Amino acid sequence: MTALNLTFAHLGVRDEIVKALTEQGIEHAFAIQELTLPLALAGDDLIGQARTGMGKTYAFGVPLLQRITSDTDRPLSGIPRALVVVPTRELCLQVYGDLVAAAKYLSAEDRKLSVVSIYGGRAYEPQIEALQAGADVVVGTPGRLLDLAQQGHLQLGGISVLVLDEADEMLDLGFLPDIERILRQIPEQRQSMLFSATMPDPIITLARSFMNQPTHIRAEAPHSSAVHSTTEQFVYRAHALDKVELVSRILQAKGRGATMIFTRTKRTAQKVSDELAERGFKVGAVHGDLGQAAREKALKSFRTGEIDVLVATDVAARGIDIDDVTHVINYQIPEDEQAYVHRIGRTGRAGKDGVAITLVDWDELARWEMIDKALGLNCPHPAETYSSSPHLYEELEIPTDATGTVGPARAQKPKRSSEKTSEQSTERPARTRSRRRTRAGKPVSAHPDAAAPEPPSTDGQDEGAPARRRRRRRPRKPAAASAS
Missing domain, CATH: 3.40.50.300 (P-loop containing nucleotide triphosphate hydrolases)
Structure with missing residues (x-):
């Protein structure tokens, strides 16, 4: 119709x-x-x-x-x-x-x-x-x-x-x-x-x-492409250690606006977001380890333009509907062809042009071949590509003088509560032992048991061990007197 x-x-x-x-x-x-x-x-x-x-x-x-x-x-x-x-x-x-x-x-x-x-x-x-x-x-x-x-x-x-x-x-x-x-x-x-x-x-x-x-x-014929015809797709074989450098160049491409970067894991999403922020990009993250308030804040910042790069996992990104996304980057390839369609469907919306870039690591080639075959993309063997590859700059219209940074590192968000708890737990024993060595203003014996946990003590209890030694000596004196 x-x-x-x-x-x-x-x-x-x-x-x-x-x-x-x-x-x-x-x-x-x-x-x-x-x-x-x-x-x-x-x-x-x-x-x-x-x-x-x-x-x-x-x-x-x-x-x-x-x-x-x-x-x-x-x-x-x-x-x-x-x-x-x-x-x-x-x-x-x-x-x-x-x-x-x-x-x-x-x-x-x-x-x-x-x-x-x-x-x-x-x-x-x-x-x-x-x-x-x-x-x-x-x-x-x-x-x-x-x-x-x-x-x-x-x-x-x-x-x-x-x-x-x-x-x-x-x-x-x-x-x-x-x-x-x-x-x-x-x-x-x-x-x-x-x-x-x-x-x-x-x-x-x-x-x-x-x-x-x-x-x-x-809304379209059954045989039509599963992705928007206005979305231009690029696929590169990239090494995991070079991906952040490569993405840093892509984010400097001509006409690049709001950009979504997809990862498969929460850990990778946060890692990529942190590294891009260190390189001066206006970036935020949306993934399952973040609370709802933090996710909504990141989405609001992305919609208003306060940040122009959003790193997200598939689950966290479901339902995000923003019409002005110009680029989608698959930092890690999706699990299947349907997830691929959902991801790159974030760009090229409402008749606008879009760019979708997929980075395929060596160990992802088999899965990518399945996605490529299912969608008929005709790119089962992507070209080996690095952050210094000339064809990357030419195809994506990246300035030849682009480097891995665009400015000073942007302010990082506070660490998650779980990380704070971990740090506190490693520091607490040292502070506790220090307090025991100076309890009641007097040094505690260096006996191996001195660092062991004790119930709350008073001065009398601190001196309990010497008192027991005096009690053990008292019975000996009468015995010596009777012998004489």
């Missing part, structure tokens, strides 16, 4: 939503939105399939808002009428923000339509209070949604529109059992929409189990 680049008004969207979207600079619908809206506004179940960054949020968000505010038989009462289930906290916040923006001029009775976000890593109390104050639309992650539903704080009996967003990622993260438990608490009479970049067999099975004759919509 070919998209016509229609406006939301032409597609029958309410004036209040059209006005709110126009204020956000959104007037024309993307392909997935054009194809989805007519069916979704009519109340049909549907499966929307499109690559990351193709506008899936408004493809379900706009009809969701319009349907629950246009149902005169069931006016909104503050009990949730629509539920959007997403795989990650980051995506939850993004979808929440988009729905709030689109619902800016929508009202329920004599109040504004309420959208509430529910996700883990935050205190329960504010989320419970938000639900009690009235929530017409709830956006949340499976675990926290299920917790609050089981505790009785989240009422699911009034849901009339259900959306599963990024369903393939929920499958990867092991959330399908939680989703099935949530589905059992939602009325069968509802509209259901499922959106996913890929459609593995378990997702198809899930869709058949809870949807009513869904229409499967693709």
Whole structure:
């Protein structure tokens, strides 16, 4: 099917939503939105399939808002009428923000339509209070949604529109059992929409189990490339010891803007972030060892431009939706072709040009050949490349005088609490032994037991050993006298 680049008004969207979207600079619908809206506004179940960054949020968000505010038989009462289930906290916040923006001029009775976000890593109390104050639309992650539903704080009996967003990622993260438990608490009479970049067999099975004759919509032809046509891909065979030097040059390429660097492990993500910061780059990290507040701060800094390089693991980066990423660097190659598609889908979005660079180490060649074959990239044997290789500078438009640093080292974040604890534990014994040697202002005997832990002592207890020696001498004197 070919998209016509229609406006939301032409597609029958309410004036209040059209006005709110126009204020956000959104007037024309993307392909997935054009194809989805007519069916979704009519109340049909549907499966929307499109690559990351193709506008899936408004493809379900706009009809969701319009349907629950246009149902005169069931006016909104503050009990949730629509539920959007997403795989990650980051995506939850993004979808929440988009729905709030689109619902800016929508009202329920004599109040504004309420959208509430529910996700883990935050205190329960504010989320419970938000639900009690009235929530017409709830956006949340499976675990926290299920917790609050089981505790009785989240009422699911009034849901009339259900959306599963990024369903393939929920499958990867092991959330399908939680989703099935949530589905059992939602009325069968509802509209259901499922959106996913890929459609593995378990997702198809899930869709058949809870949807009513869904229409499967693709925003592009089935044979089209799995990655954005506007993304130029480069693959290099790189040595592990030279990767940071190589990345430092790539980050100085002509036209390089916001950049995401992907690693497979949390340790590597933090190591790369620290080393790039030492070289003067404005860099942040998002991985599982960081608390939710630190992750949100890094994402906010990346969105606002305070930092322009974000190093992330696959799990932590799921759901991050930033349109202006110009470069994606695979510092370590992903586990499979689907993860590769998700990674490089962060650039080349919304019709913009993007650059994806993959660094393949020698021990990763076999896995890369599988990814290359699955996606038809025709690059099973990448060229051996170093930070000094001329073809690297030429292909990525890197200045020939680029070096491994761009300025003084940037301030490093405080060490994680686990590292502080480790350091304190190694220093504490020395301080303790020092205190024992000077207890009560008197030196303690150098006997080997002197350093052993003792109960809290007083001066009398410190002198206990000499007192016992005096008691042992007393019986001998009378014995000597009787002998004489």
